[in-house]
Amino acid sequence: MKGARKASSAFGFAFLTLAFFLFLFYGNVAVGVAFLVLGVVFVVNGNAHGSQTGKAASN
Structure with a gap:
């Protein structure tokens, strides 16, 4: 999870x-x-807990 946030x-x-x-x-x-x-x-998503919005945004 931490790696995904860093990415x-x-x-x-x-x-x-x-x-x-x-x-x-x-x-x-x-x-x-x-x-x-x-x-x-x-950046905000990376600093927030979980990467749900990141996954949604990348689709």
């Missing part, structure tokens, strides 16, 4: 990083915000 957090940070680069290089606000939200969701 979810890693996914979240990857999405946040991706969002940052999209903002920086493309100036695509809509896509950047979408990735930002996804990243936050994954």
